[in-house]
Amino acid sequence: MTSDAHDFSQGAAFVEGRYVPAREARVSLLDWGFSRSDVTYDVVHVRHGGFFRLEDHLDRFERSLAGFRLAPPYSRAEIAAILDRCVALTGLRDAYVAMICTRGRPRVFGSRRPADCDNLFSAYAIPWIDVIPxxxxxxxxxxxxxxxxxxxxxxxxxxxxxxxxxxxxxxxxxxxxxxxxxxxxxxxxxxxxxxxxxxxxxxxxxxxxxxxxxxxxxxxxxxxxxxxxxxxxxxxxxxxxxxxxxxxxxxxxxxxxxxxxxxxxxxxxxxxxxxxxxxxxxxxxxxxxxxxEGWHRTEVNYAAAETVTVSPAA
Incomplete structure (x- = not known):
């Protein structure tokens, strides 16, 4: 899986198997994540080139997925690699990084059965945010x-x-x-x-x-x-x-x-x-x-920005 020549300096996103500039990331109007708020997510930050408590955020994301009965098509290791690559593509040293799983679109139009949906995993990394200025x-x-x-x-x-x-x-x-x-x-x-x-x-x-x-x-x-x-x-x-x-x-x-x-x-x-x-x-x-001091730090692999590949888990 490769990325085309894009400007990722203001953010990179992973949507439906592709890396795109964050401003170009889209979710379908038919995705229950949009129409029903049937979605879970987590956010981890990068500070001075390193994730803070990445494993703890992945743990919580997995608990939320289980609670909402969502199953993204990627393993935990693949999700970590996607997050890492989103940051690496931007080159940002301080970033706000989100992982998201939506219920997805129903395979049968008009269905009201959650099991008829293919869950969708997305992610993005954007410049640092302070929710209070x-x-x-x-x-x-x-x-x-x-x-x-x-x-x-x-x-x-x-x-x-x-x-x-x-x-x-x-x-x-x-x-x-x-x-x-x-x-x-x-x-x-x-x-x-x-x-x-x-x-x-x-x-x-x-x-x-x-x-x-x-x-x-x-x-x-x-x-x-x-x-x-x-x-x-x-x-x-x-x-x-x-x-x-x-x-x-x-x-x-x-x-x-x-x-x-x-x-x-x-x-x-x-x-x-x-x-x-x-x-x-x-x-x-x-x-x-x-x-x-490096407390709970995981380094971002910036050198691997163009070489890391991921594929759906079996």
């Missing part, structure tokens, strides 16, 4: 607790990555209308869950806390909990309510697309003199320091 991170993001409740976990398991973002998007509109940068959602019982693409942490009395329900088990979230253990900083996963956030000494959020991102306000509650707090900054610095 760097200037906002520097002053601390302003967080709004949305009135919109999170989709119940009994309906859509939040530990399996999905594109069911109707509730999160409504929360974002509400946050922006209120003059905030982003939102966090509560569940139907009033417990804190997550925000649009990120996990939430709070610091109170020197202890780091993160919600125990309604949220993706984020790889960056796991990394922060491990960093806390390494440095002797008390941390735990716990049930949190609105009133807990409103009594926080500090807050931050975590995601693959940005790392550890400080929060300085949650609704009317101002923390750390309206600036990122010391624990948040310490964890942010340590997170990127560990990257520089």
């Amino acid at each position: 760097l200037d906002v991170q520097a002053r601390g993001a302003h967080l709004h607790i949305a009135s919109v409740t999170r989709i119940p976990a009994a309906s859509i398991d939040p530990t399996m990555k999905n594109y069911h973002w109707g509730d999160l998007t409504r929360g974002l509109f509400e946050a922006h209308d209120a003059g905030a940068d982003t939102a966090v959602l509560l569940d139907t019982d009033g417990f804190v869950t997550e925000g649009p693409g990120f996990n939430v942490f709070m610091v109170r009395g020197g202890e780091v806390l993160t919600p125990d329900r309604g949220a993706l088990e984020g790889i960056t979230r796991r990394s922060v909990l491990e960093l806390c253990a390494m440095t002797g900083l008390p941390a735990r996963i716990a049930p949190l309510r609105r009133e807990d956030l409103m009594q926080a000494d500090e807050m931050f959020c975590t995601t693959t697309a940005g790392g550890v991102m400080p929060i300085s306000r949650v609704d009317g509650h101002i923390m750390s003199n309206d600036a990122p707090g010391p624990v948040s900054l310490r964890l942010k610095e340590l997170y990127w320091q560990k990257h520089a």
